[in-house]
Amino acid sequence: MASIKLLLWKHDQKKDGTYPIAIRITQNRKTRYVFTGKYILEKQWDFALCKVKKAHPNSTRLNNFLISKLAEANKTLLDLENKDKVISSTKIKQELTNPLGGKSFNDVARVFLENLKSNKKISRYKADRVRVNHFIHFCQSDKIRFAEITEVKLRNFMTYLEFNKGLSKRSVMNNLVVIRTIYNKAIKMDIIDRKFYPFGTDKIQIKFPESEKIGLTKEEVKKVESLKDLTKQEKHARNVWLFSFYFAGVRIGDVLKIRWNRIIDGRLYYRMNKNEKLLSLKIPPKLIKILEEYQIGMENPEDFIFPDMKGVDQEDAEAVLTRTNTVTKRLNEYLDRIACKAGIDKKITMHIARHTFGNISGDEIHPLMLQKLYRHSDLKTTINYQANFIHKEADEALDSVVNF
Numbered sequence: 001m002a003s004i005k006l007l008l009w010k011h012d013q014k015k016d017g018t019y020p021i022a023i024r025i026t027q028n029r030k031t032r033y034v035f036t037g038k039y040i041l042e043k044q045w046d047f048a049l050c051k052v053k054k055a056h057p058n059s060t061r062l063n064n065f066l067i068s069k070l071a072e073a074n075k076t077l078l079d080l081e082n083k084d085k086v087i088s089s090t091k092i093k094q095e096l097t098n099p100l101g102g103k104s105f106n107d108v109a110r111v112f113l114e115n116l117k118s119n120k121k122i123s124r125y126k127a128d129r130v131r132v133n134h135f136i137h138f139c140q141s142d143k144i145r146f147a148e149i150t151e152v153k154l155r156n157f158m159t160y161l162e163f164n165k166g167l168s169k170r171s172v173m174n175n176l177v178v179i180r181t182i183y184n185k186a187i188k189m190d191i192i193d194r195k196f197y198p199f200g201t202d203k204i205q206i207k208f209p210e211s212e213k214i215g216l217t218k219e220e221v222k223k224v225e226s227l228k229d230l231t232k233q234e235k236h237a238r239n240v241w242l243f244s245f246y247f248a249g250v251r252i253g254d255v256l257k258i259r260w261n262r263i264i265d266g267r268l269y270y271r272m273n274k275n276e277k278l279l280s281l282k283i284p285p286k287l288i289k290i291l292e293e294y295q296i297g298m299e300n301p302e303d304f305i306f307p308d309m310k311g312v313d314q315e316d317a318e319a320v321l322t323r324t325n326t327v328t329k330r331l332n333e334y335l336d337r338i339a340c341k342a343g344i345d346k347k348i349t350m351h352i353a354r355h356t357f358g359n360i361s362g363d364e365i366h367p368l369m370l371q372k373l374y375r376h377s378d379l380k381t382t383i384n385y386q387a388n389f390i391h392k393e394a395d396e397a398l399d400s401v402v403n404f
Contacts, residue, residue: 004073008047019042036066038065104144105144131179135157173208229341234341244354256304268283
């Protein structure tokens with residue numbers, strides 16, 4: 001006889017400290033979980049009675065919802081037992097999660113995309129939505145089943161992206177990453193068995209080609225810093241670029257959202273949008289003069305240091321992304337003009353500020369410190385990134401052979 005019970009799932013805490021409430025299904029010593037979509041703090045859950053405590057502001061409504069979900073699960077169990085003498089926890093879960101309908105790739109992909117959107121990961125949502133549509137268009141069906149996503153189909157899809165869509169090898173790999181992520185989600189939801197998995201050793205392996213990273217040299221940065229004949233817009237673009245460079249290549253999306261009240265006692269405190277890392281950096285002397293220019297019009301400590309994001313609702317993630325993309329495009333156009341005026345034949349963009357810091361730092365800074373400055377979660381990421389800019393040993397090795 002299967003057992004069904006409500007519990008607080010303690011293995012997946014959200015950033016606000018809450019945990020999901022789940023329904024645990026146990027049959028023949030095998031357990032599956034169905035999540036209710038509700039989250040609460042640990043102190044608000046009664047572990048003995050398996051219900052929400054009265055201390056929760058919406059305890060009555062929430063408990064009624066959970067009771068209905070539990071009743072639904074028990075009804076599903078009874079219906080299955082009447083139809084089939086042999087049932088499993090997986091089969092019970094499949095029946096409870098049936099809202100995914102036909103369980104096609106498109107069904108799970110839509111859930112995946114909606115989760116990105118609801119979590120305000122708008123940039124990734126838009127990029128991955130295009131990739132999902134690429135695959136659906138290639139398959140000529142929005143009802144393709146996961147069992148149909150074979151190694152052969154994926155290799156044909158890669159060829160289609162490269163030759164029909166004209167995508168780079170890196171972009172092709174990004175498309176495969178999305179399909180793999182959605183396939184893994186389907187496996188966890190018991191929609192498809194792992195034995196059909198088309199990725200891995202001797203199957204489809206996702207390998208990104210090395211990307212070219214070229215930054216400016218010290219001399220080139222000095223040229224940018226010393227330029228005099230700049231328009232107001234060009235000067236602003238240079239200021240934003242230098243701000244990013246002086247702080248080890250802060251990404252433009254973060255630069256535009258930094259407010260005056262994040263400068264405290266001569267230090268910048270900011271939280272990186274990409275991975276929520278908090279960083280504190282000393283204000284470089286070179287940057288003080290630039291900040292003074294913008295401080296003249298500052299009316300409120302809550303104002304942005306750079307005015308480009310002014311008037312945008314910061315709670316509207318899509319509006320923030322749209323403005324960021326628009327501003328970045330405009331700044332890059334002015335940076336292109338700056339490169340011409342400085343006599344620099346390299347392309348200067350906002351992202352090149354990050355590569356420039358890496359290029360100038362070379363192997364002069366310990367990798368652990370660079371990891372902190374770059375805000376990387378993994379030291380391997382830092383080492384691989386910095387390898388693009390460390391040429392001294394290779395140059396010396398080459399000279400030792402050919403200079404005779």
